Amino acid sequence: MSDTISGTVLSGVTLSSAQYADPVAIEGIIDVAGGNALVAPLTWTIDVTGTIAASDDGGVLLLAGGQIDNHGLVTAASDAVLSTSGRAFDIQNEASGTLASASGDAVKLSGGVTGSTLLNAGLISAGNAGIGLQIGAAVAVNEAGGVIEGGSAGVVLGNVASFDNFGTVGGSTGILVPIGQNYVDIVQGGLVSASSGPAISFTGGAVMTVTDTLTVLPGATFDGAAIGGQVADLVFGGTTEGTFVNPTQEFVQFNTISIAAGATWDLAGISTISSPFRNDGxxxxxxxxxxxxxxxxxxxxxxxxxxxxxxxxxxxxxxxxxxxxxxxxxxxxxxxxxxxxxxxxxxxxxxxxxxxxxxxxxxxxxxxxxxxxxxxxxxxxxxxxxxxxxxxxxxxxxxxxxxxxxxxxPCFRHGTRLLTPSGLRPVETLSEGDEVITLRGEVRQIAWRGQRRIDCRRHPVPESVLPVLIEKDAFGVGQPCRDLYLSPDHAIWIDGSLVEIKRLINGLSIRQVTVPTVTYYHVELESHDVVLAEMLPAETYLDCGNRFQFEDGDATISLFPDFGALARDPGRLYAPVVDGGPDLARIRAGLQYRVASRGIRQKAGNFQVVADGKTVAPVWSADRHRIYRLPPAPCDLKLLSTASRPAELDPASEDWRWLGIAICDAVLDGDPVDIAAPFFGRGFHGPEHAGDGWFRWTDGTATIDAAGARELAFTVRAVAPVWDVPAPSCGVSVRHRA
The missing domain is CATH 2.160.20 (Pectate Lyase C-like)
Known part of the structure; x- marks a missing residue:
């Protein structure tokens, strides 16, 4: 048996077994000016294809649970659908259905029990300060195409509620879990938007117990932040690949963050994840x-x-x-x-x-x-x-x-990319006949490519072959576009000139690195040119008589190659070479300006006298003069200090020595020490003259031969300055990439 209400009814309807059979179909119009439009005191099944309207009160009131299948329109001044009992309900709002409230909650299912369900494929809407959907102890699903919107909140979830969103949810706050509501699970695969508050908010209280979960699926969109309130865990789930840009700017205060088993996520951008992170995908x-x-x-x-x-x-x-x-x-x-x-x-x-x-x-x-x-x-x-x-x-x-x-x-430039017509390609994948793009934008063929692997540990002058690292953006944004290695004598093009990279080393953005072995690749065109290595203009190979030092050249191989030993022929060069003077100083000053823009400055160096591994404090110190008491037995005496190379800190300097501390007027047990005496052991540079006196620099680690003396005195002429690199602030990492 079933019953049907058709035509137009202008008074409220209360379903009773004496008048109506179960289920009942609303095919006509119930339009009520006062009171609730439709009341079900007992468990009832209601199918709506017509219209239920209450201009002063509620639309459908379920007092004992039941089922509603809505294909039509239910509108009310207060709650469009209200369930207050402790009985199970099953409500379906189909794609053609609308449940709307002018000032109350569109759907308020506060009396549900576990096993209750709501499925929305249509429109659930509340105006003014109303809530689109308020539910507890039930499972609700907003399907793709479904819309739930409210003036104050789109969805409010109570204890033991589960809400899956594949459609659209909107409100001042999108989805709200109020304080004290536990064991709430949200699966977000659609759009949640907020006009003034967070997109999703779990509200923590004075005592915070982690019982709630937000699971984000591929395709999910947030217009507003998701706040965990320290009571919720965040899970990235799904079975297809998902992408989220700068997730930690959108997801805050979650107790843990995880990627579920079988899920694949690209967390793009720059993020700092401060919560414990578990990755099972x-x-x-x-x-x-x-x-x-x-x-x-x-x-x-x-x-x-x-x-x-x-x-x-x-x-x-x-x-x-x-x-x-x-x-x-x-x-x-x-x-x-x-x-x-x-x-x-x-x-x-x-x-x-x-x-x-x-x-x-x-x-x-x-x-x-x-x-x-x-x-x-x-x-x-x-x-x-x-x-x-x-x-x-x-x-x-x-x-x-x-x-x-x-x-x-330990390979040099393996993976370094040159710009070609098909994009940036690793140099090791290029060969004769392949094309590269030059600085002028021309497409030219490679005439020859050579390579050479070197054991730097066995080289008599390792500084001549150790690679120079050029950090990303050292010459400006995108130049190079990532860290780049060049041989010391490899020239780059800058301001219309070629400059060997070793002359631009500053110890920070451009620095020589120590590796046990290194492999160099060289690319030659029919004439000398400039190509883009990681988008930094760098010269191609110019045969100065050293082709035999590379594989694919002549059969003879130099045991200890020096790639910069032979002069370039000016008539064959792409551009003039700058190797000193004011032009080089100007280029180096520009690089130093970029270093300074990172907050890096120079500071005074420091030094100490060390005997048998222990620091010896001066017994007397005035101005630049120091006196030390030495141990009674013969000892291993060193003068240790910070060290730097003047040319790395001063754009106008051409002094590439490592300098630590310069001393003069050395005295042992009251006797002056000759400037050329054995007192100055390993680690001291040669004597230098200034004014009417002599002094000697250390390289930062110098040995002193005190010949059993008990007292050492000297004058500090200078201590080399060093770079002062700020310690990274919270959440910021100092990065060096190769």
């Missing part, structure tokens, strides 16, 4: 993206570095895999926190930085099987690789505070 970090993890990282998933940057400031648990999946990927962790993850795919062009070392600490590494052991004189550090990584280099990075070491694959 795949996290993509693309080129140009950076994620700083401030809390512990765990899980059984993969962090896929596709040219991006990750910084682990806390522990990384076993089970986490860091997959270096594209050249130029970069990982950083702090030596004070265990790194127990596994590294995959580490290749030339990738970098691992270890931070947090004291200024005097050193770090060395050995590879045994698939484990890199890093020794710093205290507790060893371990980095586990999925497979044996082969030879690795551990390089100290200058200008970092605290001190940083890099782990790199």
């Amino acid at each position: 795949t996290l993509l970090v693309q080129a140009g993206d950076a994620i700083d993890f401030g809390a512990a990282v765990s899980g059984s998933g993969v962090i896929d570095l596709a040219g991006g940057f990750v910084d682990f400031a806390n522990t990384v648990a076993a089970g986490t895999t860091i997959d270096f999946n594209a050249p130029g990927s970069f990982m950083q962790f702090n030596q004070s926190h265990p790194f127990s993850g596994t590294v995959e795919g580490f290749t030339p062009g990738d970098t691992i930085d270890i931070t947090g070392f004291g200024a005097s600490q050193q770090l060395s590494g050995t590879v045994a099987g698939n484990v890199l052991t890093l020794n710093n004189g205290l507790a060893p550090l371990y980095v586990t690789f999925a497979t044996a990584p082969g030879p690795l280099a551990v390089v100290a990075i200058g200008g970092t505070n605290p001190k940083t070491f890099e782990v790199v694959v």
